[in-house]
Amino acid sequence: MSDDIIIRIRDLKTAYGDHVVHEHLDLDIRKGEIIGVIAPSGGGKSVLLRAIIGLKQPAAGSIEVFGKQLETLSEDQRSEVERRWGVMFQDGALFSNLTVRENVMVPMREHTNLSEQLSRELADMKILMAGLQPDAGPKYPSDLSGGMRKRAALARALALDPELLFLDEPTAGLDPITAAAFDQLIRSLQKAMGLTVFLVTHDVDTLNATCDRIAVLGDKHVLAVGTIDELRAFDHPWVQEYFGGPRGRAATGH
Amino acid sequence: MTETSTPEFALETSDEETILHVSGDWTVRTVQAVDADLRALSHTGRVVLDVSELGQLDTAGAFVLDRTARQLSDDEPEIRGQHSVADNLISQVHAVTDVEEPKRKRSGGLIDMLERTGRGVHHVLQEGVATLAFLGETMVTTTRLLLTPWKLRWTSIVAVMEEAGLDAMPIVAFLSFFVGLVVAFIGATTLRDLGSQVFTVELVGYAMFRELGVLLTGIVLAGRTNSSFTAQIGTMKMRQELDAMQTLGLKPMEVLVTPRIIAMVVVTPVLAFVGTLSGVLGGIIVSWLTLDINPTLFLDRLQNTVPIEQFWIGMSKAPVFGFVVALIACRQGLNVGGSVQSLGSKTTTSVVQAIFSIIVIDALFAIFYMEMGL
Structure with missing residues (x-):
């Protein structure tokens, strides 16, 4: 137990x-x-x-x-x-100089050997899983509403399963x-x-x-x-x- | 950390169906090993995914499996074999990724470059106009407040004077002192060849009084005070403090900009004075050590040969420099947008513009005074 x-x-x-x-x-x-x-x-x-x-x-x-x-x-x-583990902070704490997709790719780049292409595909999937529209990937956090930022933060927290x-x-x-x-x-x-x-x-x-x-x-x-x-x-x-x-x-x- | 095994796959093709056998662990840490091979598979027709040998699976593995199944066949894949999560995960992933890829605008090359050049030029013009507009607004607000001095925010003026003036004094004094040393050394070595080392006194006097004392002060302020003003106001803008001020009936121009402008106009001449004196002190020390001109002789000669107008010419530029530094800092600070990146870029712009303006204005002053015959 x-x-x-x-x-x-x-x-x-x-x-x-x-x-x-x-x-x-x-x-x-x-x-x-x-x-x-x-x-x-x-x-x-x-x-x-x-x-x-x-x-x-x-x-x-x-x-x-x-x-x-x-x-x-x-x-x-x-x-x-x-x-x-994955952590989602209160107001997202997304890196503001990276796009949403790059934010999700950060942990993949750091911790896995995934190729650029595959990690981009996986990041897009996580973004969709977190309930964002597919066009959210290339946007910067400052372009998103509060709710979308939280979803993007969730996508980043889930990046490494x-x-x-x-x-x-x-x-x-x-x-x-x-x-x-x-x-x-x-x-x-x-x-x-x-x-x-x-x-x-x-x-x-x-x-x-x-x-x-x-x-x-x-x-x-x-x-x-x-x-x-x-x-x-x-x-x-x-x-x-x-x-x-x-x-x-x-x-x-x- | 649990041990993971490498993912493997095998394709078994018969007449009516293609079976994709997968085994090993398919997780975010392992799938890269098979990704390239899977991408190379070509379209076949009906596909069955055999997961009976599959080890661990996460969404990354499920994604790769789903993508491969899509690549092999237009139909939904059939999943065969028992696995604790495969069915659920693959269908989840399948559901979310089943969307049209958004079309992206692709451009580049010459047109792109021309467009950027055009935008750049337009941006420079806009910046110029906007700075002039801001200058006008600042002048109006500041003059109005000066006519009604009881409305001025004396506390913040004094606070800015301390932070930007008093605290900057050591660095201004140090820099000018060392530049004074350097000027005197140059004078001592080059004038020695002509046998007229004693003119080092005039060299140091003219250089520090007229140009270097105040120019160095301006540059130090442009680097130190300017960036801190931009960052302060920019952070307030970013956190919506300026919006809050406005709703409380406070005008950012009156609360933030005017006190900084007034404080800088008052305090820069003081800094420039200190800078000039330390520069001369540097000259005195070099002259004493290398040329045997003792301080009394140095000061005596300085009084006799360098007219006091030179000092006033230098000092007359100081308030202008202070004004320009504060103006540019406040404008860029108010221009900051919502992101940390914009705070950084505006601070950089602010410092660059301030140093640029100081040097250009100094050159304009030089031409002006030369035409005046001073």
Whole structure:
């Protein structure tokens, strides 16, 4: 059973100076699930994501991804791990001096021996898979709308067929229809490619539509992990308000 | 990392169908090995894809399989054999890539080059007109604010003066000092042959007072202050801060441009003065060390032979240089578009234009004063 756990966080502590963001945080993420992470604003969702992918050095505790602790790995082993995941940042973080297609080709150029022609074809396919029009490839990120930029960022995150996908606020700033389409896209990609998805979000609709399990962060650690129904029964004022509030009720149909 | 095996394929052709047997792992890291061979396959007719031997498969592998199937046959491929994901992945990939390739406009060669030349010339003219327009707008705003000085933003003027003036003082002083050294050395060595080393004093005096002190200051400002102004304003533009200002009733011209212009006009003469003095100091040191002209003698001769007009000629250019540097910086900053790339290119343009303008304006001044007989 332990082999099924793809990310294992134990007793994590992260801090910026004196400001402690997480303390004694434990979380397991299983292979093949979509896990949503919710927290109040400023509750450390994005920091947790940054800690897992190694952009933020934890102050204490351990994070194992694919059974390996990132800090203990050599440069090469680390890049080996890094190419098994894809990350989509909150506002895309596309390279603005490259076209969308070149953005998607960057990881292929870095990590594979694919020829220019084949990687171009594959990039075009990823762009289509992410739900963009075929003519989006030669455009620059500044020519795209917010929703298209997110799709392009998703295409780049998927470039190497990762086993693990990190999404930071994938639907923030999108209109409800686009957001719903994005939820569906994540779900169908997850099914097709057998992905494990780590999703940071504020959006109750996204949680409801995509996530297998939800982790609630609060008071610097994980308050609860479970399905949306389990969480609704969970006795904590913030969780109750989150799912019991007008938006939460509307989204989950209660 | 799990071990991967090389992908392999074999084609088995019979009368009614072609069977493509695939084996090994077909993933983004391995498919390159068979890509070229697969592309070489030619059209056959009905195709069956046998995936019973297939190892790992991801979307890249599925894409290559689907592309090959399309290349071999116009019909949908039949997938034969058991595989955990092949069916699903290939049909997913097939569905998304089943679109018409958008037609791309292809052009090049002579016409393309002529077009670019035309656009370039047009762009230069446009730049000139736009700069003049901006100059006019700046003049109007600045004059209006100067007539109503209580509306001026004194805090930002003083802040810019500190950042662009005081903080630039060491570098201006250093550069001028070294240029003063160099000028004096050139004078000392060449004039020695004529036996008139003492004229080094005049050389240093005329050069630093009239030209080099202020020119060096202008160039340092064009590199240092100009780029920082463009980047500051450009970043604000990029992050829509300027739009926010406008909706709050603040005019970017008044808030950002005028304080910078006024501060630079005031502070550049001060910098030029410091630069000139350090240049002369460099001359004094060289004269003392190599020509045995002691500082007292140097200064005495400087006072007697170099008229004070030379100093004022130099200083008269300083506010103009300051104005031009600030003007170009603000204009390019406001021109920045939405991307990081445009910020970079506008900053470069800004510095290039500023240095260019400073040298051209300096030459115009030289002609003007020569005609005036000074």
